[in-house]
Every structure is written in C-alpha cells, then in structure tokens.
C-alpha cells in the first residue's frame with residue numbers, strides 16, 4: 283500500500299482508494315445466493331478480509347503521505363447474492379468508496395468464474411450472460427456507489443472469436459448504463475480492461491450518466507494510475523470533465 287501511495291504521488295494523482303476485494307466463502311441467513319440454491323465453491327480458497335488490519339494500514343498510509351488523499355474502500359463481488367453478508371461488513375468498516383463488481387455468473391446451479399464460460403459456449407453468449415447478471419447486480423444491491431469493470435469478461439475474449447466489438451452489445455450496454463444512471467450511480471472507467479471507447483462513454487451520457495470514476499484496478503503498485511492519460515482523453519471526448527475539486531469524480535460537462 284505504501285508503494286502504491288508513492289506511485290500515485292510520483293504521477294501526480296491526487297487521490298487513491300484501496301478498494302480491496304470483498305468476496306465471501308460462505309453465506310449467512312438472508313443472503314440471496316442461498317435462496318437461489320447456488321453453490322459458491324469457487325470461493326473456498328479465499329480467506330476472509332481482515333477489515334481491522336486493512337483499516338489500520340489505511341491509517342498508517344494517511345500518516346505517512348499527508349499530501350495524498352487516501353480513501354478506504356472495497357470492491358464487493360456479487361453484492362446482490364451476498365447482500366446480507368456484504369452489508370454487515372460494509373456497515374462495520376464505514377468505507378469511503380464502495381465498488382460493485384461481478385466476476386462470476388450462475389451456471390447450472392453454481393457460481394462460476396466468468397472466463398470459465400468461454401470454453402463452454404460461444405463468446406457472444408458469455409458476454410450476454412454476464413451483462414444480464416450485471417443488470418441483476420444493479421437492481422439487487424444498493425450497497426455500492428460505483429460499478430466496476432462493466433464488461434469484465436472482455437479481458438479474456440478469445441482471439442478465435444474475432445475482434446471484440448462493443449457495438450455488437452450496444453443494447454446490453456445501454457440497459458446496464460440506464461439502470462446505473464437511474465439509480466444515481468457512477469461508472470468506472472477501468473484501465474486494466476481494454477479501454478472503453480468514446481462511443482461507449484457517449485452511451486453512458488445518453489442514458490443519463492452523470493459521473494465517471496477512474497480505476498486502475500492496480501493490484502500491483504506499478505499499475506496505479508496506469509493509462510489514466512488515455513482514459514482522461516476518452517472521457518473528455520465523450521463530454522466529461524473534472525469535477526468540483528481534484529478528488530471528485532469526473533462529471534458531465
């Protein structure tokens with residue numbers, strides 16, 4: 283985390299948010315995943331997030347790097363399925379920034395990694411299943427403020443399926459963007475994924491989207507702020523610009 287802060291300061295990035303993954307290995311009463319009878323076996327290898335340790339590390343970074351705005355946060359995976367579990371953790375940690383994301387989708391009664399689907403069905407079908415589940419995520423959870431990597435499996439799009447065309451999924455993108463905008467939330471421009479086009483961010487604007495968050499999804503210190511210059515150019519060309527202060531989301535202009 284300290285090295286990530288140093289990377290941000292070196293690049294002149296005014297603020298960072300450490301949105302550690304918050305995923306669950308088991309459900310508790312009321313979690314929708316149990317009602318739906320889905321197995322989350324793929325999560326068994328994960329260890330619980332050490333929330334107190336995490337918050338102590340955030341505090342330490344704030345002391346060491348007073349010139350950087352440091353937000354606490356989490357990226358909740360499948361928050362619509364682990365609704366009760368996620369709410370309990372989020373309430374305890376009082377995060378500054380919560381992302382909602384989807385890495386797994388239901389298949390034959392099991393939650394499976396989205397990229398696993400590529401070996402089981404046509405690539406376009408994988409994306410459609412993923413997008414349909416993202417819609418359920420948005421409708422089924424109000425815990426998060428920002429939708430992370432809205433087309434995550436695109437990262438693993440098989441070359442044998444030809445070039446990935448956003449346009450082929452325009453209807454699915456628009457449905458997601460509309461639902462996100464209607465709920466007053468913010469779209470992440472994720473710079474670890476292939477960068478969204480100006481056209482896609484234009485759909486966000488058309489659908490009523492008001493704000494964009496830049497996310498490098500870094501996982502490694504050297505990746506903090508990666509491709510932000512290109513991402514900012516794309517956002518600007520789509521009609522978004524800096525917000526009220528350097529720490530704000532970018533807003534529609």
Ligand SMILES: [Fe+2]
Pocket residue numbers: 357383385430431
């Ligand atoms: Fe993610």
